[in-house]
Amino acid sequence: MLYRSSTRSTAEVTLNEAVHRCVTADGGIYMPERIPLIPRAFFNNIAEMSLTDIGYVVANLLFGEEIDSATLKSIVKEAINFDIPLLKLTESIHALELYHGPSGSYKDFGSRFMAHLHQQFMRANQKSNIIIATRGDAGEAVSRSFFGMNNVKVFVLYPHLDDNSAKRRTDFITLGGNIIPIEVMGTFDDCLQIVRQTVSDTTLPDDIDIQTANSFNIARLLPQTFYYFYAYARLSRQLDPRNIKLVISIPAGNLGNLTAGLIAKRMGLPVERFIVATATDKPYFLAEYLKNGTISDEASLSTVPPNFGRLKMLYSDDHEALGRDVEVATYSASDSRIYSKSSPSLDESGHIAYVALSERLRPGETGIVLATSTPDASHSIRRNSMKNLQMGHSYESFRQYLINNALR
Numbered sequence: 001m002l003y004r005s006s007t008r009s010t011a012e013v014t015l016n017e018a019v020h021r022c023v024t025a026d027g028g029i030y031m032p033e034r035i036p037l038i039p040r041a042f043f044n045n046i047a048e049m050s051l052t053d054i055g056y057v058v059a060n061l062l063f064g065e066e067i068d069s070a071t072l073k074s075i076v077k078e079a080i081n082f083d084i085p086l087l088k089l090t091e092s093i094h095a096l097e098l099y100h101g102p103s104g105s106y107k108d109f110g111s112r113f114m115a116h117l118h119q120q121f122m123r124a125n126q127k128s129n130i131i132i133a134t135r136g137d138a139g140e141a142v143s144r145s146f147f148g149m150n151n152v153k154v155f156v157l158y159p160h161l162d163d164n165s166a167k168r169r170t171d172f173i174t175l176g177g178n179i180i181p182i183e184v185m186g187t188f189d190d191c192l193q194i195v196r197q198t199v200s201d202t203t204l205p206d207d208i209d210i211q212t213a214n215s216f217n218i219a220r221l222l223p224q225t226f227y228y229f230y231a232y233a234r235l236s237r238q239l240d241p242r243n244i245k246l247v248i249s250i251p252a253g254n255l256g257n258l259t260a261g262l263i264a265k266r267m268g269l270p271v272e273r274f275i276v277a278t279a280t281d282k283p284y285f286l287a288e289y290l291k292n293g294t295i296s297d298e299a300s301l302s303t304v305p306p307n308f309g310r311l312k313m314l315y316s317d318d319h320e321a322l323g324r325d326v327e328v329a330t331y332s333a334s335d336s337r338i339y340s341k342s343s344p345s346l347d348e349s350g351h352i353a354y355v356a357l358s359e360r361l362r363p364g365e366t367g368i369v370l371a372t373s374t375p376d377a378s379h380s381i382r383r384n385s386m387k388n389l390q391m392g393h394s395y396e397s398f399r400q401y402l403i404n405n406a407l408r
Contacts, residue, residue: 001064003030003218006309013146015066016121019219020198021113021326022212027045029306030218031313036061043270047236048228051084052077054233055226061267062222063117070122076226079112084227086234086368087345093357093367095345096231104374106257107141109227110220111379115145117219120153123156127407128209130154131198133191134172137373139293141174142213143179154213156181157191157398160390180405186393197395211336215256216306219281222261228269230285231368235280245365246271247331251349251372252278262314262325272365277356279338286329329356347375 004011005028013021018030040206042057049057055076064072084258085097101108114175122128128151139156160183173181173270184191191326192214198204210370215221228248235244248271250257258276265271278284285295285304295304315322331338331352342354349370391397 001036001063002033004033005029006031006306006313010314013198015063015218019117019121019217020079020209020211022214022216022218023196026323027200029216031243031310032062032218032222032263035051035263035314038268040268043232043241043268046233047241049173049227049233051080051230054229055223058226058229058264058267059223062225067117067120075113075116075120079116079223080226082108084230084234086231087343088238089354090358090367092361093354093369094231094235095343095350095354095369096227096234097345098227099374101141101146103137105137105141105142106224106227106370106372107138107220108145109223110215110256111138111141111145111213113223114213114219115142115149115218117151118152118161121222122204125151126153128153129208129402129406130213131157131195131210131402132213133157133188133189133195135159138214139172139181143175146213147175147179149178152178152236153240153405154179155194155402157184157194157206158182159188159191160185163333170326174353176315181389182398182401184393184398185390190307194371194393194395198398201399204399204408206401208402208406210402210406215254219312221256221307222262222263223258225264225267228261228264228271231357231380232269232271232340235366235368239366241270247273247275247357247361247367249275249277249353249367249369251266251284251350251358251370252276252284253372255311256305257370258312258326259307259310265325266314273324274326275329275353275360276326277331277353279331279333279335279352280331286326286328287330289319290323290326290328291319293317309374327360329360331355344375345371347371347373349373350375 002012005024007026007028008024056073082100087095089095090236098106195212262272289295337355338352342351353369361367
């Protein structure tokens with residue numbers, strides 16, 4: 001399997017190169033050059049398969065040409081060693097609980113797989129640096145995944161936020177060891193821009209090995225396909241697979257879950273369509289794109305996440321084709337429907353996805369809502385008892401810090 005830029009340039013690289021480079025020379029991010037189709041026999045037996053069995057089959061199609069079978073089985077088994085309960089909420093709607101990993105977030109899937117894959121690709125005595133921008137969940141998952149790993153240092157950039165505006169409690173700030181939290185005196189967009197500039201900077205000293213653990217990195221995205229197949233497997237134990245018309249509702253985010261789900265569909269997952277649910281008082285770019293084929297502000301990294309480029313590549317920039325597989329449900333932030341908690345399995349964003357699913361599910365369809373974060377997370381960043389490392393929002397300030405502090 002080779003990988004190419006989401007801008008559809010013709011240059012192709014190996015998995016190792018795609019994981020290491022993260023961002024392509026033309027400003028894109030990597031996608032598989034083709035999406036493999038899973039044999040139909042796989043679905044005949046899927047109801048009896050475990051999560052690790054399913055993960056291995058899918059991973060082998062996506063990564064197996066560069067990683068031997070025994071090693072890949074070991075990576076899947078060690079990375080995804082927790083359960084994904086499928087809880088029945090109503091006669092036709094289920095919740096897939098993706099937060100039972102160490103960080104309490106679905107991001108454990110990609111982060112833990114990436115960490116084990118990173119170890120596999122590291123040469124003897126190689127020193128490596130990881131950089132990630134986060135609002136909370138991703139930094140927590142990546143930090144726990146790489147914590148204590150020999151010859152690896154992780155720089156976690158998070159925006160300057162007061163406790164009321166932070167999305168959830170984050171413990172990576174207090175981990176210590178090889179985890180270096182840096183509070184950027186700016187926005188999340190500033191943090192993302194620093195990450196992109198870092199991994200694109202060809203003038204950094206040659207002895208600094210650095211890559212990102214944001215979802216720019218293909219190694220974090222593709223393992224998210226595993227739980228879609230497992231959800232179908234769990235559903236097949238309860239219902240006749242011949243009668244399942246599956247609809248999956250996803251909380252809006254950086255589109256990693258949607259991209260992974262659509263890749264799974266392209267691989268053969270029997271799903272009718274996806275719903276992307278969000279609460280916002282601003283125009284939502286994905287709804288705009290599905291309607292018009294264009295968006296008004298493609299420059300903002302936080303408004304238009306990099307995975308949008310992967311979606312456009314997957315559908316050859318055909319917004320009508322994408323719209324046949326995806327619908328968007330947008331609610332006003334003041335809409336009373338999104339504040340009545342539907343299930344103890346769902347956090348706030350999961351509840352919005354549930355509302356969207358319950359309103360759009362058609363007769364004869366079965367729905368799954370992704371429960372992406374533990375519903376009992378507090379809503380504050382927990383400050384370190386020591387003075388936090390703070391830094392300006394310009395790339396140059398981080399670049400100099402990295403040169404002075406990177407493993408090399």
